[in-house]
Each structure stands twice: as structure tokens, then as C-alpha cells.
Amino acid sequence: MRQQTIRKAVSLEGVGLHSGKRVKVTLSPGPADSGIVFRAGAGGEPIPAAPESVVDSHYATTLGHNGSRIQTVEHLMAAAAGLSIDNLDVVVDGSEIPAMDGSAKPFVALLATAGRTTQGARRRPITITQPLHVGGGNRWLQIVPAAQFRISYTLDNDHPAIGMQALSCVPTEQSFIEDYAPARTYGFLKDLGIMRKHGLALGGSLDNAIVVGKRGTLNGLRYRDEFVRHKVLDLIGDLALLGRPLLGHVIARNAGHALNFELVVAVQRALGLERRPAGATLRLAPVREAVSDSFTPAPAPATI
Numbered sequence: 001m002r003q004q005t006i007r008k009a010v011s012l013e014g015v016g017l018h019s020g021k022r023v024k025v026t027l028s029p030g031p032a033d034s035g036i037v038f039r040a041g042a043g044g045e046p047i048p049a050a051p052e053s054v055v056d057s058h059y060a061t062t063l064g065h066n067g068s069r070i071q072t073v074e075h076l077m078a079a080a081a082g083l084s085i086d087n088l089d090v091v092v093d094g095s096e097i098p099a100m101d102g103s104a105k106p107f108v109a110l111l112a113t114a115g116r117t118t119q120g121a122r123r124r125p126i127t128i129t130q131p132l133h134v135g136g137g138n139r140w141l142q143i144v145p146a147a148q149f150r151i152s153y154t155l156d157n158d159h160p161a162i163g164m165q166a167l168s169c170v171p172t173e174q175s176f177i178e179d180y181a182p183a184r185t186y187g188f189l190k191d192l193g194i195m196r197k198h199g200l201a202l203g204g205s206l207d208n209a210i211v212v213g214k215r216g217t218l219n220g221l222r223y224r225d226e227f228v229r230h231k232v233l234d235l236i237g238d239l240a241l242l243g244r245p246l247l248g249h250v251i252a253r254n255a256g257h258a259l260n261f262e263l264v265v266a267v268q269r270a271l272g273l274e275r276r277p278a279g280a281t282l283r284l285a286p287v288r289e290a291v292s293d294s295f296t297p298a299p300a301p302a303t304i
């Protein structure tokens with residue numbers, strides 16, 4: 001299989017989920033073997049979408065380089081991976097990818113309008129040859145050798161609106177578009193205060209997240225098991241940091257961005273691909289009790 005990029009530049013605008021700021025993102029074709037490269041502003045330093053660029057994986061995946069940062073890259077990354085787009089130049093006129101509707105659907109639609117083109121270089125999948133495991137207790141991720149990329153995910157949460165949700169899938173482009181890209185992020189109303197205190201979820205609303213209140217969700221669901229589907233979407237987006245398709249079976253239980261990133265690093269180490277410079281610091285999120293990519297957006301007052 002050969003690498004792909006988009007045919008023409010396309011843009012979209014929206015509000016950053018955590019920053020609450022309005023931002024514009026422009027996607028342009030990228031050269032073969034360049035991978036996905038982010039830039040804060042057209043003249044900004046390139047920030048490759050690679051494990052070495054991850055500076056934070058608490059609540060969202062944040063990439064950075066020499067002081068410039070781009071937050072919440074995971075849904076755009078998932079959309080590119082889902083449509084098998086290897087090379088992309090992403091310019092953001094701010095520091096966060098807009099939340100849009102909380103899913104990857106708007107990014108899939110944007111990439112579809114840009115069209116796709118095949119490039120000269122070959123895609124080089126990563127073959128998993130030994131089982132790898134990260135996490136512990138009831139929050140873990142593992143990957144085992146398999147002939148194709150498969151995800152088996154179990155999410156269980158005490159909240160009755162979520163409960164136990166499990167699925168196993170071999171994502172194809174069509175199933176990604178129909179079954180996973182539209183699944184929205186979610187958060188708990190009770191976490192709102194602490195998140196806002198930390199400058200998170202400032203742009204959250206019922207328009208860009210499923211909000212889980214005491215008695216249930218405050219907005220309707222797109223799928224009965226939308227929560228676990230979104231976890232699969234996040235996992236696809238975070239695994240795309242490897243920059244190459246993965247041949248292996250990923251088995252997940254209650255993971256989040258921090259654990260997803262730990263698995264990415266474990267795969268890199270197993271392959272001897274790690275390029276993180278010695279002494280580089282990495283801020284990994286502590287494992288939380290709540291679903292780790294959750295945030296609590298502001299509900300419309302009338303709906304509380």
C-alpha cells in the first residue's frame with residue numbers, strides 16, 4: 001500500500017474544548033514520509049505528530065515543541081488515520097484543535113472535501129511480535145500479535161448511564177466513518193468545578209459533548225454504546241502518533257489518553273524506535289478514577 005495525502009488545502013473554524021478560544025485549522029497536503037505535522041501559525045515551528053512531541057496526555061493529547069503547543073489533537077488524528085491519510089500539514093491559528101461537535105465526524109467531512117491522492121512512498125506497517133501491557137488493576141491496555149489491526153474495548157463505569165459497554169472490531173474506512181467517527185466525547189457534570197479551576201473544559205457545552213448528570217445524560221445519544229465507541233476513536237487517534245499503521249490486536253479496559261500514550265511508547269521501545277532525547281521530561285497524567293478523557297462542559301442552565 002502506498003502513502004496518501006489530501007489533494008487541496010481546506011479549513012474549518014470552531015471553539016477549543018479546553019481553552020474556550022475560537023480557532024481556525026487549515027489542512028494542506030504533506031510530502032511523502034513527512035507524517036502529520038502541526039504548526040501554531042503559518043510560520044510556526046513544525047511539531048511532528050509523534051510520541052516525542054507529546055507534552056501532556058491528561059484529559060486530551062497535547063503536542064509541543066520549543067514552547068509552542070497544540071492541544072486536543074486526538075480526534076483530528078483519528079480522522080486522518082481512519083481515512084488512511086499518512087501525510088498532512090496542519091496549521092492552527094491558536095493552541096488547540098477546535099472541538100466541533102465533540103467527535104471526529106467534522107474532520108472526516110473536511111478531509112473528504114479535500115480529496116485524497118496516492119504518493120510514491122510505501123506505507124510501512126508496524127507488526128507486533130510480542131505482547132505488550134501497560135496499566136494495572138481495572139485500567140489497562142495490551143497489544144498482542146495479530147495479522148490485522150483489531151481493537152477490543154471494555155468500558156465499565158459505576159454510573160448507570162454508562163455501565164458496562166464492550167465491543168470488538170477490525171476498523172475499516174467504512175466502519176470508522178459510520179460507527180466510530182461520530183461518537184462524541186463525554187464528561188461528568190460533577191467534575192465541572194475542578195476542571196474549570198484547572199483551565200479545562202472552558203469551551204465545553206452540550207453542543208460538543210455528552211454531559212452525564214446525576215440521573216443520566218443531559219443530551220441524546222447517537223449510539224446506545226456511544227461512550228465505548230468514543231474510547232475506540234480516541235485510541236485510534238492516539239495510536240496514530242506512531243505514524244504507521246499497526247498490525248496487532250489492542251485489548252483495552254478503561255483506558256484513557258495517558259494509558260494510550262504509555263502503549264505508544266511501549267510499542268516504540270519494543271521496536272527500538274524511541275527517539276526521545278535523554279533528559280526530556282514528559283508529563284504523564286496520574287491514573288484517575290473517572291474516565292480519563294472525560295471533562296465536564298458547561299450545561300445550559302435550563303437543563304440542570
Ligand SMILES: [Zn+2]
Nearest residue numbers: 074185234293
Ligand atoms: Zn476524545
